[in-house]
Amino acid sequence: MNNQIPVLILHELIILPNQELKLDLSNELSKRIIKVASKDSNSEVLIIAPRSLAETEPSIADLPTIGVVTNIKSKIELSNGKMRVVLRGKERVRIEKYYQNPETNILKCSISLVELPLFDKAKEKSIRRKLISLVKEYISKDKSVSNSIVSSIEKNEDLNIITDIITSFIPLSFNKKLEYMECINPLIRATNLIDDLNEEISINAIDDELNEKLEQNLESSQREYILREKLKEINNELGLSKESDVLKYNELIDTLKVNKQTKDKLYNEVHRLSSASEYSPEAAVIKNYLDTVINLPWDKEVKQTTSSKEILNSLNQTHYGLDNIKERILEYVELKNKNPKLKSPIICFVGPQGVGKTSIAMSIASALNRNFYKISVGGLNDSTELIGSRRTYLGAAPGKIIQGILKCKSKNPLILIDEVDKMVKDYKGDPASTMLEILDETQNHLFTDNYIEEPFDISNVMFILTANSKENIPEALLDRLEIIELSSYSVYEKIDIARNYLVKDIFEEYKSDLKINKEVIEYIVVNYTKEPGVRELKKILEKLIRKVCVYDSDYKSITTALVNKYLGLKKTNFLPNIRDFGIANVLACINSGGLVSHVQVAKASGKGDVIVTGNSGDILKESVQVVLGFLLSQYDIKKDNIDIYVHFLENAKRKEGPSAGVAIAVALLSMFEKKLIPSDVAFTGELTLKGDILPVGGIKEKILASSSSGIQKIFIPKANENDLIGVPIEVLDNIVVRMVNNFSEVYEELFYKEL
Template sequence: MDKIYTIVEKTLPLIPLRGVSIFPYMVIHFDVGREKSIQALEHAMMTDSMIVLSTQRDPKIDDPTEDDFYDVGTVANVKQMLKLPGGSIRVLVEGLNRCKIKECVKTEPFFEVILDEYIYNPDKVEQTPEIEAAMRLIMNDLEDYLALNPKISQELLTTVEDIEDPGRFADVIASYIFLKQEDDQSILETFDISERLEILHKILQAEIELLRIEDKINQRVRKQISKVQKEYYLREQLKAIQKELGEEEDYSSEIEEYKEKIRKAKMSKEAEEKALKEVERLSKMPSYSAEVGVIRTYIDWLIDLPWAKETKEKIDIKKARNILDEDHYGLDDVKERILEFIAVKKLTGTLKGPILCLVGPPGVGKTSIAKSIAKALNRNFVRMSLGGVRDEAEIRGHRRTYVGSMPGRIISSIKKSGTKNPVFLLDEVDKLANDFRGDPASALLEVLDPEQNSTFTDHYLEVAFDLSKVMFITTANTTATIPQALLDRMEVIRISGYTEEEKYEIARRHLIPKQLKDHGLSLENLSISDQALRIVISNYTREAGVRNLERNIANLCRKAAKKIVEIKTKKVSINANNLDKYLGPPRFRFDTVKDEDLVGVVNGLAWTEVGGDTLSVEAIVMKGKGSIQLTGQLGDVMKESAMAGISYIRANAEKFGIDPYFYKDYDIHIHVPEGAIPKDGPSAGVTMATAVISALKNVKVKKDVAMTGEITLRGIVLPVGGIKEKVLAAHRMGIKMIILPEDNKIDLNEIPDRVKKSIEFVFVKKLDDVLERALLIADGGKDESN
């Protein structure tokens, strides 16, 4: 090998190549886009136009290091450069000689390497019989390869036949045929001529075998296609025979039947033209065509939609009021708003107005209210759940170009309702999601806009359908997660939680009769005492609605049914004494007023998605270095409220009679029990500040006082939301006085009168007013601070 190569050491710039290997004698152009490669190219052009080209081991690496390209590459001469738009360069190079990279001396601003260039001397190569035989074998391989691979021109044989030098012969063939990167590199790294020819022969043999397998597969596919074509001709002949025998009438009668159905469907002009056009296409297709089923399904959808079918409304306000009262106990404000809506509909004859959005905790009857509205208006009712919907196609449908496409759930539900004017409930609108498949909330904007939905277009139907006569009602647990643009199209009607008295009435009037019927029982078989029912409400459920209450009543019915069947008794009586035998020990215990007044313990009020709740906020002061600790899994907003309250206390320590340097000498720990439950929100600001002042002054807080409100750094008490739910929670706890922000006074209009009569409401503007009513020192008590 030493005879046929002259080894010269050089230092040249290097360009790493991705997915391509350059051989000697090979002329090729490629694009250079990486900054390092461009710098190396420009350096080469400013010197002797010589550059090293080495292939990357992994073509996916965008920023290779010196370890990421092979040690054997090709010294090439840069023939031409052309700058392209976007900053990249198209370069034409000619491969000269193999080289071995010894050391990378520079990596910035481009790669520069020390290498040994192996300058090939073809005159010193011995034409041995072994080399001549290898070249003949490779020529035979090349003929087979080109016969199986039409992508490479047969002219390659002529080009190679004229090459006598075996080294150049191997390199030229390797540069023309399509090989794996590893195969190309193995040929490039083989300096011995005989060994290189042998490797090339093995690689070509393997490629030929693969090409033969591909050819077999292609032949099999062609036979299958020929079979399909043959069947097509046979079916056409069969069709002609059937026509002669008069058996084609079935198909043509089906086409006429479709046309008749389209005329009777009373579609819009656009939809009718589209349907007739599809029927015309169907008539021209052979019955065995795969597209026939797709067209039939589309036409059936157009025909089955209620283009002109609608129920006749019977708008009677008195009847509507009776239906709402029969189906729902309480909810007076909600019923009044719904009756107003129905009255306007009677006067105007149209529904162009805001979409009703019923917002409230789970189990308060949002869905059943929508059903009652449909019943009152004598309309069909249809419900669509939006919880977790994240695909826009769920609303607008799939385009018919997709396999398995279908209309969206809006159109599907309209078809299911059978009329074009149903009451359409969009349930859980606050739980819509979005991802790469689109934003269903944005798709709903057109559906819920009275100015647009008269021409709602489903992607599958591709024709407009009038939704303007549909009465849309939505439900949600909270408006916080509803997109603002969507919320703007709806009028929010809030349904708060029920009092224990309301739950009792609902259970007696609705839940117990319903469950008795579902379980095959009657009042003669099962009796539940009033006291037992109240215990179920207070000790076995903890919710704003009545869903869990209904589950517990169903549980009692099941156990009673089992007892009746098993021991053949005629009646089961459930009272306060034997209730735990049926439901087990009480699962919940609502917070009750503490037995005594305590220092640093304040009753707070909170709002959650499942209704109001009470929070017992505790604060304790210890000798220390002024650290503040907040526990109970509090969110960022709640922590900030606590810090704002403590800052206000520090700024006004002397006014409160507190050591001005308490923040240096004492540690403060604020804790909200039930630490496993995440808690966040600004409404506990005054509660935490009151607890800290109580602990610092060692003054007790009244046990039957609860409070809510946000606090500022100036001690101002700001209004908060969810007042009705919070007041109901305080009422369940047995609170006698509730301290509220002054600006929340208007929210008392929502509170039931029987609740307002049992609680004293105090409205405050500053934290000083809160302390005056909450701390015992202001009520004639003894100041216990020392």
């Protein structure tokens, strides 16, 4: 048996040893688990069931300690996108520890065999006989059960197997079967089965009595009517009649703290339910609607933490830096303490991947003692996903906003709306316009979901949005947001984050006593990461520490030799040194952070055309024309009878904007004046037709990218001087920042002076 195997969580389904189960899987994660198990775990997968059916996404702490190892007998990819899998239960095992892979989200666990207790053979034989006798009696009364089961258990002497076979065909509740699955002792299971079999035999007798009563009053041809009457008799016996539902709903509505208009609407729905046929689809739709509306937290709020000191300590424990975010939250808390009616700010975190936008939002929710719910709108093009669909549609349901509030069970949660810059507008709708209504504090106290059809106050919800690029956020939505930009981390910041947060968490997770000093962390950051955030750094540290723990457990601390051994080749800057005319380093800022690249120019005989390549946008192409216009008017340059080619490296990345103007001009002059530009000098700035250099964005990201790419000197617009305030002093100490107002200053320094 594998020491560590994948785990598949089944809701409302139990599989027992020696039982076969056929599943049609539509969930992509479940499909991946089956594929991983088939490939890496000898076609074995552990099946578990969460203890609570209410937990749709249980935490690892809530998962059971007993499960059933199953063999994957077959798996077929169906034409409808589902995967059909046949599993056969093998044996119960004890789960020692769960492991969650953050990259694939696949859950695995380490297991050990279950040792069965010793018990008296005479007692076992007596209980076995009693069980077989009761099974025969039960089958004789329940014609739906095959007689072959009797022969299966009579041939088997093992009480452990017999109890599992019997449990698999008795119509027990989910919780009851879960108890049998988790029960190790077969004698205990057998004793409980005797009680349950006796109860089922009694139920079958009552069922037969009900059938006899109904057959006396109804004709045999009225099959549908018989079934309805039979179910009605059972419901009456259990107190589950429609009349009891109507009474229950009316009592719940009486206690709701909602306005009269909403109550009248709900009473009207209850009246419709009382008039509808008990088993009609309309009755089910009305019940679902009433259950949803009544369960909304109309007047339920969680008490928010009021101590600024506690909130700051909580945020500092989970996140390094991000002072502007922490200050804004503390400002809100202080003002909220003075004015309880103060509305929550609508903040949007803008920054590259991996800088902590989502995780800081989760930490804010925890620090404020608010429930947390995340909505991802990346690629969303249907506004009904946010505000629900009307009940006239098949499969109608509330939108994600109301779903989040229902799950949080409070009217003042923190809802994170992720990737708002990636929403799509097409024929299905415009989610950005819908978002305006949700976020507008002047009207969101009357927010009306299409499914609920009644106004629900979401003004107490704290909305936090995230985006990678401010430019891609719809303008109307951007106007309502308070933007807080999260910039890339410098090498020194990454080292501090790794030392004080990442390494500690990884050591704690792996229960390791290893040590790692600052110099080794710096070696890893400098040589193995080029990202703006720390997501990749965390994965690298996890890989390194994991391998050292497993394969070099004798080491007390991690050395650079172990780093080289397990992390392999270092990441080097792919940009070649400048060895020819017409090349200059250009600084750019993309969604993933700062970037140092090359702009290359060349000339050839032609008609005076200008060809721009390298996945360039219209604004960048216009910038090339502006630069050429400036150079032709100010310098002794002739482009008659020649074509000029301008190429930006890294075709896979989209380039746009005017900030490459200075670099383009330098590259062109290098080509015309045959002057080689140093490899360790880079440029950014928009150039006008008169040679003025205008300010550009992303200065911090560009300087950080320059520092990590070996650039020693950069030219930036003088108007961006204030942007240097946010750049770590350690970075500025190792790079020369030349601030210029006009291109003549650049020309004088590069083409007149020796560098």
